[in-house]
């Protein structure tokens with residue numbers, strides 16, 4: 001594997017070349033299974049410490065949970081209320097590192113909690129002062145107590161009836177799927193080999209030890225293209241799907257696998273920016289049934305969410321329950337001057353939290369399960385990581401490699417370098433950034449904007465800031481293979497406005513046809529866009 005530097009023009013992600021490289025590969029130091037936040041973080045960290053790394057993703061990078069977050073880079077105000085000080089402190093420091101390393105994709109964001117009862121301002125204000133204190137030098141700005149007039153001024157769109165005041169505090173927001181791609185491409189630029197649409201179909205063993213994987217090319221219609229790669233260490237970072245890989249590992253010993261993950265689903269509704277035309281996000285710390293609700297301005301729209309509903313399966317495209325959408329719409333109606341209705345929803349998407357089951361857990365509510373990550377090493381040496389949150393992906397990766405070292409699967413490694421390592425596209429310090437609250441555009445490409453503009457179709461607008469050149473860039477340099485890859489994760493149109501994404505899809509398919517000779521599963525995308533427009537409603 002060759003080593004490239006970030007100063008060179010963007011590397012090509014030609015699939016034929018990547019597959020050739022994979023087929024030529026017999027052994028590496030580390031194989032990472034899963035191309036979400038957890039796996040990509042491990043791949044970059046390991047590569048920067050000099051290991052040879054292969055990462056295999058069964059679908060698209062961030063195609064699982066990692067493109068469906070609420071988009072907050074946060075310490076977790078909710079976890080503070082639960083008294084989980086260690087988790088909050090670590091996340092607040094990771095928040096700072098992420099904002100520094102990818103300022104084009106992760107930025108500070110002010111939040112305002114509107115108070116409708118007098119005691120809420122001092123009560124929540126005091127809690128948030130502790131939040132500030134835990135951040136220390138990593139603080140993004142001081143918590144402020146706001147009077148009624150300033151709350152209404154900072155949060156145009158807030159429901160003014162019975163408004164008493166508010167508390168303003170600072171966290172961050174990000175573009176999760178584009179951050180995942182930046183991680184993947186940074187790891188590749190450093191010499192790691194990463195492939196999407198390459199599921200691991202078996203875990204290989206030698207003398208009872210985990211020693212590699214068998215992969216398959218999911219885009220080969222015949223299903224014949226497959227192979228094996230050996231490794232000193234295999235990391236299973238497959239989110240809610242970790243138990244599938246653990247079963248493959250345990251099967252070699254003929255032992256049963258107790259489930260490690262309890263999935264919990266979270267729903268988001270996206271509405272027009274006019275419902276909350278502010279630069280600040282809105283947080284309801286305690287809804288009428290004791291949950292948390294966010295209204296977050298993001299890429300020119302507003303995200304409302306989320307829920308926490310236990311699930312017993314791990315489908316790729318989970319559907320929202322009518323109770324979940326009813327909860328979000330009803331609670332939004334209490335705090336917004338204009339209550340959004342089902343017909344105002346432009347997109348609805350659902351993510352599965354990979355919550356780690358306590359060892360003695362039976363069934364039950366996922367709200368009380370720890371949000372911390374867990375690393376487990378199997379008797380054969382398979383290292384599994386799951387749980388945690390996007391904000392702490394970097395610290396999780398460090399912890400995974402520590403476990404690999406401690407288990408004797410990897411030799412003593414040089415120190416971690418990711419705390420201060422700018423990701424691909426990070427602009428020079430001090431350059432003005434367009435906030436992520438505004439519509440997407442060329443600015444999201446950071447220092448790579450000029451490379452995108454140099455491609456054909458730079459002035460051909462497709463809508464919501466997407467240009468023909470960006471689609472070509474997605475295919476040539478960002479591993480995109482389908483219309484969904486482009487419209488769900490390279491650009492976020494499916495998540496912002498599903499009807500608009502469906503309208504643009506044929507034009508994207510035509511560019512894919514020109515670039516790589518396939519229509520990128522246009523029909524499947526149109527079906528998916530339909531699902532993202534359908535808001536399930538409670539029967540009267």
Ligand SMILES: Cc1cc2nc3c(=O)[nH]c(=O)nc-3n(C[C@H](O)[C@H](O)[C@H](O)COP(=O)(O)OP(=O)(O)OC[C@H]3O[C@@H](n4cnc5c(N)ncnc54)[C@H](O)[C@@H]3O)c2cc1C
Pocket residue numbers: 033034035036037038039056057058059060061062063064065066067068069070071072073074198199200201237238239240241245264265266267306350351352353354386387388389390391392
């Ligand atoms: C509703 C919701 C809101 C959230 N909001 C936030 C937030 O605002 N801020 C925050 O910090 N965190 C948030 N999180 C948490 C965060 O999104 C997750 O912790 C994180 O994305 C998990 O990443 P992962 O890599 O572990 O899992 P995933 O992103 O699911 O990645 C696992 C990958 O493994 C792949 N895979 C599965 N099987 C195989 C196989 N056999 N071979 C190869 N690959 C395979 C999958 O396709 C998938 O891409 C939220 C989570 C949810 C559900």
